Amino acid sequence: MTELLQIQDFIQKIAEGITLATEIDTQVIDCYCNRIAGTVSQSLPPIGGVVRNILKTGLPQICTSPGLAPACQYCDRKENCNEKGFIHYPIFYDDSVVGVMGIICFTQEQAKKIDDSKYRLFSFIEQMCSIIQLKLKEYEIYSREAEMLEEALLQNQILNQAMSQISNGYIFVNKDGTIRNYNDKALQILHTTEKKIHSQTVYELIPDPAFLNLFNQKRNAVYERIYICKKEYGIFVTFFYNENELLGCTVNFKTIDSFCTRMEISDHLSGGNTVSLRDFLGESKEMLAVKKLAQKAAVQPVNVLITGESGTGKEFLARAIHGSSNRSKNPFIAIDCQNFSTETMDEELFGSPDIPDTTPDSHTPGALELASSGTIFLNRIELLPISLQFKLLSCIKNHYFTRKGSNRKVSVDVRIIVSTSASLKQLTHTNEFLEELYYCLSGIPITLPPLRTRKNDIMLYARHILDKHNKYFTSKSLRFDKKINMYFSQYAWPGNIHEMENAIQYMLSIHNNKSLILTADELPVNIRENVNTMGIPQRMQTDMNASSGIPLRSIENQILLDLINERGDTVAEKKQIAEKLGISLSTLYRRLSELSYRS
Template identity: 35%
Template sequence: MATILVVDDDKGMREFLDIMLTREGYDVSCARDAGEGLDRCRKQRFDLIITDLRMPKIDGIEFLKSVKDVSPESLVILITAYASGETAVRAMKEGAYDYIEKDFNIEEFTSTIRSALESNGRMQDDAKFIRDIENSVCFGEIIGKSREMLKVYSLIKKVADTTANVLILGESGTGKELVAKAIHENSPRKDMPFVVINCGGIPENLLESELFGYLKGSFTGAYADKPGLFEIARGGTIFLDEVAELPPVLQVKLLRVVQEKTFLRIGGTENIRVDVRIISATNRNLEEMVQKGDFREDLYYRLNVIPISIPPLRERKDDIPVLTKYFIEKYSREFGKGIKNISNYALELLMDYSFPGNVRELENIIERSVALEHSSIVLPENLMISRENSAAKHETFKIENIPDQGLNLNDELARFERAIIGKALEKSKGSKTKAAELLMISFDSLRYRIEKLGIG
């Protein structure tokens, strides 16, 4: 039962709201002024506070400010007989949920209260989710506790309950399919199919039949009707991995499915209607592909309703020890070994490595290391890290001397970073996409660094 506090110096208004809200099933308390209201807030937590704007000594706006200090979780609705746009704006700036005139319609008023309480419940659920996830190292099958990954977890939670299409962006090996699966498993569709298709892993002449199916006799070898993956995913989620690889003709057909929720089987004349949520992923820059005419603009905007960017592993180094421990335990069990840890120096080598293959490459390195290891911990000699991508190749960068007055490390690092990015842009003839590839970072990461460093 939701708890509501009514604060009003008008006894008649207090009694009216008390009776009305109690009939609606709420647990109602009343206070005759702001001072009494604050005392009640200190003793009891209220989901919603309904307060008059004009009261003696402390008005509704000042009371609202005090409530936010005493009980920040409580939502506040202000009621006044003297409505003005200026006061309404001020109330909303101070954190009021809504601002209502006293000659309100009862049905609309109770609807506002229901919406406020539902909103408060969602905010509390989100706050609890963040607290829980900050004390964890995983979300579904995704491993990581860095600030970057916590943002991804929070976004997954927010989009899971919606039906909006999602576009997951990230380099190969960052775990895009795991993110898609986490969205599905936290959504109302979790008990329905989750169907995965790699758009770049199926020959173009077979891809259409895989997606949409075909009728018997529609082509040589079609000996029976075959449903496509969109039919198999009915009621659930379809994950289109590497969607940028779709050929133009299939981009048109996919656009129809996205817009109209219907499609035709190969050889068919009857529209098939499906309720499917589409989650797409790519490691390519779709915006650039749209500009070049390689990907349909209308399809891009239909798929990219909610974008989620997965940072590469080299930009979330805090996750390397957690992932390493997880993979060591996983493959130690799989290979029947008693390896539980990794040597400090071996972990340092991993922390210095750039991981062009991201989490998938780290998993491969640890799997191989555990298979080869004969001691109780993973040692450096069994890591088999490519020295070409190791930080060791930059050891030739030296500072001749540190002045007596010292130097600003952040300024020196920024200078070095600015020089490296400048060289990459020069080599790529100004193409940021090519420069990002040369520096082995994402396009978004390069753009952020350029803006941060003020590179013209």
């Protein structure tokens, strides 16, 4: 269908009006040489002619001597043409000739009118062509708007049908606060009906100050706790713009219970994080070095790799770094890579669409979005599937990712802290871990030493753990027997701080509540069996007994001399040695006297 045919009725009225005003027949021909409108009944010549020439050149023509005009030379009606004169003008649209409007004289009287008033008539036809051109533009705009409206109605219908299948509540809010779309779950959450919601605003439906603050500031939120009719929900708010013009926003409601079953949300997410490097314990030189490096990591915008044996406190250190950084008021999310399959891990990290592609911005956000402007902690990073290692690497390098089922880029502003008890460097040699990802994650590498290598910190941790758990077991303030110091200092702690915490909880659980002292008899059996009363680890003692028949007493005496030489022989230092060995100071002096040692 040609452009002119779409407004044929309008053009016919124009043609009839021209004929009525000039008493000269009028015609309008489209670009295919079809007569669209007019009062002329004569057909166009099959070959050549003025109209075809104008369609080709785009130049108007006036003639009162047909047959002599240049365009008439190739017309097959040249010898028997009954036209006495004409004015033809091209109709332009989008810089193309889409037709020709003309008045044609079939009498000498009509030809004289053209000859006498050719400039006025030429201008008149030119103006009529401009009117047709404007009408074409108007029709195009109308058609486009009609198509857009029809498409919008269809998309709206599809969207409503799709949203009705979603278990979470969804609403689409216009910029003035009125509700554009919603699903049945949202109606239940907002305690309204399909009939009432169209006359309500979001200010009435969600009067919670936290939400109203987000809406008024036009601020996106990956997670915000709000209350609706005394029930708590987690909401995700996304604002939409057309260039710089605000269109509205989506609000996705999730109950706190259902949300937490999908991902464990730490206290940091709701702003409750108070852990910082001030809370990170350790007075040994090894831990002071760790703390110094962690303080540098906290203030630098780099990713951190924490390595160490299981139970050394890698997650606590990650939280402390976050809590001491300028991201501390934003979310901290911890994920254990061991707990998920490849597919579910993809969704946990990058999110997943909740409804079909017709609404790509509606989705369940992943940890990288939830941790926006904050920190994400990935424990046991060595277990991250290789396919997701590539995806995480791309996200780190480009600062965005695309979630599964969508082409939309999601910008990321998040600090990544990872931990492992494996050697990632070694895993890169066996192609189990991407070497480039290893370097991206280890901006500042921190190694937590095992508890057995930092004896000076053992009782510091033990007393802290006792104070932490004491209140849950008894109203009394308990303390350790001196002999506990010896057992704790000499035990190897293969499970590190986590094992110590479990051991102290065990002691509190079986304590008789009559005494304020926790004794060695209340220690877990595995600790008592692995350390003897002289503070020698049981395995070492067995080895010594089996070697060369040296008496145990001689070995103990050598240990005493080694400790004196190592620690010193002042009274204060001897007290420390006695405490370490779990014996009294008088016993220590007696043993030294037996060795003919004089203080």
